Amino acid sequence: MEPRGTKRKAEKTEVEKPLNKLPRAVPSLRTQPSLYSGPFPFYRRPSELGCFSLDAQRQYHGDARALRYYSPPPINGPGPDFDLRDGYPDRYQPRDEEVQERLDHLLRWVLEHRNQLEGHKLLKWWAQSFLPGVPHVVAGFRNPEGLVCSLKTFPTMEMFENVRNDREGWNPSVCMNFCAAFLSFAQSTVVQDDPRLVHLFSWEPGGPVTVSVHRDAPYAFLPSWYVETMTQDLPPLSKTPSPKD
Numbered sequence: 001m002e003p004r005g006t007k008r009k010a011e012k013t014e015v016e017k018p019l020n021k022l023p024r025a026v027p028s029l030r031t032q033p034s035l036y037s038g039p040f041p042f043y044r045r046p047s048e049l050g051c052f053s054l055d056a057q058r059q060y061h062g063d064a065r066a067l068r069y070y071s072p073p074p075i076n077g078p079g080p081d082f083d084l085r086d087g088y089p090d091r092y093q094p095r096d097e098e099v100q101e102r103l104d105h106l107l108r109w110v111l112e113h114r115n116q117l118e119g120h121k122l123l124k125w126w127a128q129s130f131l132p133g134v135p136h137v138v139a140g141f142r143n144p145e146g147l148v149c150s151l152k153t154f155p156t157m158e159m160f161e162n163v164r165n166d167r168e169g170w171n172p173s174v175c176m177n178f179c180a181a182f183l184s185f186a187q188s189t190v191v192q193d194d195p196r197l198v199h200l201f202s203w204e205p206g207g208p209v210t211v212s213v214h215r216d217a218p219y220a221f222l223p224s225w226y227v228e229t230m231t232q233d234l235p236p237l238s239k240t241p242s243p244k245d
Helices: 104-112 114-130 156-162 172-189 224-231
Strands: 136-142 148-155 197-203 209-215
Touching (some): 136 156, 172 197
Antiparallel strands (some): 136 148, 197 209
16 A cells, blocks of 8 residues: 555556547559559440530530541642641630639530430330330439439330430340340250359450359358258148039
């Protein structure tokens, strides 16, 4: 025991910081060029969905009426001989730099051609609805704030009419013919009844459908209790007595 009148010094007690207060590592991506050497990745060139144009007064047009195209001089002809300053003060109309156009023209075109852009989503909706027999799909369209501002009902059997005239559109006949061909391919490939055997079908854009065979983890997905239950001999069904017996 300490003598009376002795004052104890306050001891500092270290309190463990809560886990949620500890500094967390910031995700990062390394940028050394040597890490990314290898074959060029698959890249699908974008296809043109439409165009808009601006006239000399910067007025918007939802088509190509104000576009001007470059026509190169003949390859074996004389070089161009014109003065870039000729007519410049009289014809050039400077743009008002105070007006920030940003993406306004592009977004306006998107709103005007929303049905055309919907065609790419219609394929997924059609495939998910046609096979199980869903007659209609109700789509909700949201604004930039994420609030649904309008609804539109698409009859499943009429979805293709929205993209019939689109050269880059999809065709239900092609989809169903490929589906039938793939199912036949899968049926002729998977001929062994083994719950531990997994056939992995893969596809890369521009190439054929390929299949690889794997056994057990990590590809097998059926739990053992399910396999054991399904492979057991089922008891015979008891005959329900007829009222006439």
